[in-house]
Amino acid sequence: MQKMIKNFADILEKFDFEKKNLKRLWNIDEQTAQLIYFFTLIKSPNNILEIGTSNGYSTFWLSIASDKTTVHTIESDKTRFDLAKENLKEFKNIIHYFGKAEDIIPQIETKFDLVFIDACKVDYINYLKLLITKLNENALIITDNVISHSDSIREFKEFIKNNPNFLTMTLAIDNGLEISIYKKE
Numbered sequence: 135m136q137k138m139i140k141n142f143a144d145i146l147e148k149f150d151f152e153k154k155n156l157k158r159l160w161n162i163d164e165q166t167a168q169l170i171y172f173f174t175l176i177k178s179p180n181n182i183l184e185i186g187t188s189n190g191y192s193t194f195w196l197s198i199a200s201d202k203t204t205v206h207t208i209e210s211d212k213t214r215f216d217l218a219k220e221n222l223k224e225f226k227n228i229i230h231y232f233g234k235a236e237d238i239i240p241q242i243e244t245k246f247d248l249v250f251i252d253a254c255k256v257d258y259i260n261y262l263k264l265l266i267t268k269l270n271e272n273a274l275i276i277t278d279n280v281i282s283h284s285d286s287i288r289e290f291k292e293f294i295k296n297n298p299n300f301l302t303m304t305l306a307i308d309n310g311l312e313i314s315i316y317k318k319e
């Protein structure tokens with residue numbers, strides 16, 4: 135798939151330039167980018183939800199694994215939302231939503247096979263509770279910053295670890311990733 139994207143190197147160069155020159159993008163690190171790409175390749179999801187688009191760097195990695203995947207991505211900051219739309223304008227399998235995830239998630243009727251959570255850390259617990267009815271069986275939830283922001287995400291972590299509908303583990307990669315699988319029964 136990477137080879138099918140004609141200007142793959144140009145797109146990565148643009149993201150690299152923005153990371154070095156623009157403030158407040160908070161892009162995921164390289165290993166996390168590789169990992170979400172690998173998981174997307176393995177899972178081959180029909181629908182992905184991303185909470186926290188920023189300028190679209192992680193969205194890019196989620197979107198290139200499979201032609202059959204649609205990425206629904208939510209961003210509440212207008213400047214970063216516009217930047218992501220511009221950066222990813224050639225990608226027809228990405229749907230951009232502007233607004234707060236808490237307001238938008240209930241309006242999306244799709245069910246998801248993979249979710250990437252990387253927005254306001256104290257609100258992770260709220261996103262998760264809103265998400266539960268939107269998950270397909272065996273949906274994979276990848277959550278960033280669970281080690282770097284362990285205090286802010288404490289409620290999220292306790293909820294997901296103690297809920298019998300989730301299998302979950304923490305990976306000590308970059309800022310810490312929680313990898314969780316949703317089981318209805």
Ligand SMILES: C[S@@+](CC[C@H](N)C(=O)[O-])C[C@H]1O[C@@H](n2cnc3c(N)ncnc32)[C@H](O)[C@@H]1O
Pocket residue numbers: 159160161162185186187188189190191192193208209210211214233234235236252253254257
């Ligand atoms: C860590 S950055 C996302 C980085 C992005 N995933 C990447 O790696 O390129 C978090 C983003 O979440 C956005 N955000 C914060 N609270 C949000 C909310 N309630 N709903 C949607 N987006 C939110 C912020 O504006 C910010 O751009």
